[in-house]
Amino acid sequence: METDKRELLRGLPAVDAVLREPVAGSLAERHGRAAVAAAVRETLGRLRGEILTGDGPQVTGEGVAVAAARLLEGRGLRRVVNATGVVLHTNLGRSVLSERAVKAVTAAATHYTNLEYDLLSGSRGSRYAHSAPLLREITGAEDALVVNNCAAATLLALSAVVGGAAGDGGEPEVIVSRGQLIEIGGGFRIPEVLELSGARLREVGTTNRTRLADYERAVNENTRAILWVHPSNFETVGFTESVGVADLAPLGLPVVADVGSGALLPLSDEPRVGGAVRDGASLVIFSGDKLLGGPQAGISVGAARWVEAMRRHPLARAVRADKLCLAALEETLRSYLEGTAPDELPTLKMLHAPAEEIEERARRLAAEIGDAVPDLAVDVVPSVARSGGGTLPTYEIPSRAVRLGGDAGWLADRLREAGPPVVGRVSEGGLWLDARTLLPGDEAAVVAAVAGAYGG
Numbered sequence: 001m002e003t004d005k006r007e008l009l010r011g012l013p014a015v016d017a018v019l020r021e022p023v024a025g026s027l028a029e030r031h032g033r034a035a036v037a038a039a040v041r042e043t044l045g046r047l048r049g050e051i052l053t054g055d056g057p058q059v060t061g062e063g064v065a066v067a068a069a070r071l072l073e074g075r076g077l078r079r080v081v082n083a084t085g086v087v088l089h090t091n092l093g094r095s096v097l098s099e100r101a102v103k104a105v106t107a108a109a110t111h112y113t114n115l116e117y118d119l120l121s122g123s124r125g126s127r128y129a130h131s132a133p134l135l136r137e138i139t140g141a142e143d144a145l146v147v148n149n150c151a152a153a154t155l156l157a158l159s160a161v162v163g164g165a166a167g168d169g170g171e172p173e174v175i176v177s178r179g180q181l182i183e184i185g186g187g188f189r190i191p192e193v194l195e196l197s198g199a200r201l202r203e204v205g206t207t208n209r210t211r212l213a214d215y216e217r218a219v220n221e222n223t224r225a226i227l228w229v230h231p232s233n234f235e236t237v238g239f240t241e242s243v244g245v246a247d248l249a250p251l252g253l254p255v256v257a258d259v260g261s262g263a264l265l266p267l268s269d270e271p272r273v274g275g276a277v278r279d280g281a282s283l284v285i286f287s288g289d290k291l292l293g294g295p296q297a298g299i300s301v302g303a304a305r306w307v308e309a310m311r312r313h314p315l316a317r318a319v320r321a322d323k324l325c326l327a328a329l330e331e332t333l334r335s336y337l338e339g340t341a342p343d344e345l346p347t348l349k350m351l352h353a354p355a356e357e358i359e360e361r362a363r364r365l366a367a368e369i370g371d372a373v374p375d376l377a378v379d380v381v382p383s384v385a386r387s388g389g390g391t392l393p394t395y396e397i398p399s400r401a402v403r404l405g406g407d408a409g410w411l412a413d414r415l416r417e418a419g420p421p422v423v424g425r426v427s428e429g430g431l432w433l434d435a436r437t438l439l440p441g442d443e444a445a446v447v448a449a450v451a452g453a454y455g456g
């Protein structure tokens with residue numbers, strides 16, 4: 001080994017020495033000494049690796065303590081300020097729950113519940129019995145089932161339909177349009193899910209045009225279902241043609257409609273759950289934490305026969321929803337039933353807040369940042385917010401952003417290190433903090449983060 005590398009390695013501080021640094025001391029008060037020691041050891045290990053591969057820096061005990069602090073603070077699930085303007089930001093956890101949903105979650109988390117207990121008979125009940133009546137009422141479907149997420153619901157629905165429909169023993173087939181063989185994100189691809197369900201994929205039509213006759217020609221004695229998927233995260237424009245659920249239902253096969261976002265109320269051209277039910281889909285599947293504005297969940301509503309087939313399928317146990325999810329979902333659905341959803345659900349409030357309200361919030365925030373850091377260039381600029389989460393890809397929501405001048409990349413890094421971290425968007429002329437996705441309490445956190453970045 002070269003002598004300078006050996007020098008650098010020898011120069012690395014000992015764990016105990018780093019732990020005596022004041023930074024490490026205050027860190028230990030928050031995270032505990034054991035966690036800080038582990039972070040210091042991890043940081044030293046990384047530095048040793050960097051020295052050995054050739055570009056390790058000379059570090060002090062304080063330097064290691066600061067690096068360990070960053071490591072520790074950036075870890076663990078924690079609150080983040082979403083200043084991206086993307087309402088259903090999948091990486092930032094999609095929907096924020098309503099106050100009443102949070103109360104329901106807290107009650108379910110801190111007490112015993114009748115999760116699987118029938119209070120009328122005093123015997124075993126079903127976790128699915130709580131939200132099903134609400135979903136029936138809201139969507140007009142015969143029955144409903146809630147599982148862990150929409151991807152799980154799609155897999156379960158297809159598995160149940162493929163396994164449960166009559167066939168002559170040949171390889172079961174599911175028909176799907178080539179225009180709907182999509183990837184949702186995180187590696188969730190419709191053709192692969194279909195394969196996993198045990199069905200052979202029967203593709204019909206073309207990427208841009210599929211007609212009813214294409215489906216009709218593909219039906220044979222092995223066909224178990226038609227899968228209709230809402231291509232949520234992209235749009236085809238121009239020379240296009242597709243077939244809706246209403247035209248597929250009369251073919252007499254179960255139609256499984258994965259509508260994705262779970263819009264219960266009108267929003268742009270997003271397909272609505274109730275519409276797909278009325279159009280005759282056997283099963284309509286959607287997410288709980290997208291446009292519905294509830295917890296992560298996969299909801300299936302539809303014909304009693306097929307919902308029951310899903311409930312009985314062995315996979316149902318593997319993808320079941322937990323009590324906290326069910327508590328949050330039930331309370332979120334009550335907001336819809338009572339007609340208060342637009343006023344109570346943060347997701348809907350953010351999507352629908354009038355531009356003037358956002359403008360006012362942005363101006364107030366800009367003024368507060370200007371007061372806190374007088375030398376910083378701050379202005380309010382028109383921006384475009386988006387629904388995100390793979391919904392409404394071309395839907396633009398007029399918004400306002402606070403634009404901060406200076407070195408935007410550097411500032412973005414500092415704001416992500418703040419407590420709570422603030423995530424904005426580096427764009428033309430600076431760091432953009434979109435005011436549409438800020439929640440109550442976020443403004444003060446943003447001001448503190450910017451002031452902190454400039455040593456205030």
Ligand SMILES: *Cc1c(COP(=O)(O)O)cnc(C)c1O
Nearest residue numbers: 149150151184232259260261287
């Ligand atoms: C988002 C989406 C999914 C996946 O939903 P998760 O709840 O994230 O599992 C599945 N299908 C469609 C059409 C979607 O838009």
